[in-house]
Amino acid sequence: MINRRKVLLTGGSRGIGKAIYEELHNDFDVISPSRKELDLSSLKSIESYFKDHNNFDILINNAGINIIKDIESILDNDIQDINQINLIAPLKLIQNCVQHMKNNKQGKIVNISSIWGIRSKEKRTLYSVTKFGIIGQTKALSRELGEDNILINAICPGFTATDLTMESLSKDELQKIEAEIPLKRLANPSEIAKSVKFLISDDNSYITGQTIVIDGGYTS
Ligand SMILES: NC(=O)c1ccc[n+]([C@@H]2O[C@H](COP(=O)([O-])OP(=O)(O)OC[C@H]3O[C@@H](n4cnc5c(N)ncnc54)[C@H](OP(=O)(O)O)[C@@H]3O)[C@@H](O)[C@H]2O)c1
Structure with a gap:
């Protein structure tokens, strides 16, 4: 039997992450830890998760939170929480996954950003800080990891019909x-998941450091 590629997917319990899980699980060995197993708000939890879990060929940083507040209402805890979950945790996961990818001279990483990571909107300061930031991580790391054949890209979904959005x-x-929206409808989560599948597949051998916007034309 051919060894299936091992994927670490965060936030697979619902929404876009669940659609990614469903899109991938027939072809890949997808590990999608619950928040109890891997709490992205805790550096300790991240450290302890990787003591028992490693050798991931592919990483999909999907989990994220949104805090919508005007500038005067933002609390120190909000700054801490959203930066930890949306920006620091993905970086720590990449740190823990790259050695195995480097050893194999191949790897794929997809970071889920947002349309609010390429433009913004009132009360989205916290969210945009993290979603612009993860695109910065993606671009910097594409330059650093390219020589080891590790391809890293960001996907920016627009309004997506998850339970939470609806x-x-x-x-x-x-x-x-x-x-x-030019296409006059929200995205279906599976439409985001299909692009993730392409980016991590063998068919993608030359796209890295890019920001793929899937928004029905909203930001055009
Ligand atoms: N939905 C949209 O319209 C939209 C648009 C653009 C970008 N995005 C981005 O797409 C990604 C997925 O969004 P979504 O709408 O599908 O999200 P969602 O339905 O709100 O689900 C969020 C996921 O993240 C997990 N999560 C949150 N905090 C966590 C923590 N501390 N530790 C571990 N897991 C945690 C949740 O786990 P639990 O089940 O344990 O809570 C859940 O699986 C996010 O990065 C979001 O910013 C979404």
Whole structure:
């Protein structure tokens, strides 16, 4: 039997991460730890997870949180939490995964950013700091890891029809957003997952350091 590539996927319990899991699990050995097994808000939890789990061929940093607040309302804890989960944890996961990829002279990393990582919007200061930041990590690391044939890219989903998105928008808000999107609808999570699958597949042998925007034309 051919050894299936081993994928570490964060945030696979719901939303876009669940769609990524469903898209990949027939072809890859996908490990998607629960928050109990790997709590990204804790450096200790990250350190202890990698004591027992390693040799990942592919890493997908998908888990993330959003805190929507105006500048005066932002608390120190908000700054700490969102930077830890959205920016520092992905960096620590990459640090823990690269040695195995370097040994094999191949690896793939996908970071999930957002349209709010290429442009922004009021009350999105915290979220945009992290989502612009993860694109910076992606670009810097593509230069550093390229000589070991490790390809790293960022995907920026637009409005995506996850349970959370649908629950947090009123019917009127949803209609307004859809009207502003050239394709006149939200993304289905599987449409994000298919692009992740392409980027980590053998078919992608030359795309690295890029930011792929999947937003139905919203930012165009
Ligand atoms: N939905 C959109 O419209 C949209 C648009 C652009 C970008 N994105 C980005 O896409 C990614 C996925 O978004 P989503 O909407 O699918 O998210 P979601 O439905 O809110 O799910 C978030 C996932 O992250 C996990 N997570 C959160 N905090 C964690 C922690 N401290 N430790 C471990 N896991 C944690 C959650 O685990 P639990 O189940 O344990 O809570 C869950 O699996 C995020 O990076 C988000 O910023 C989403």
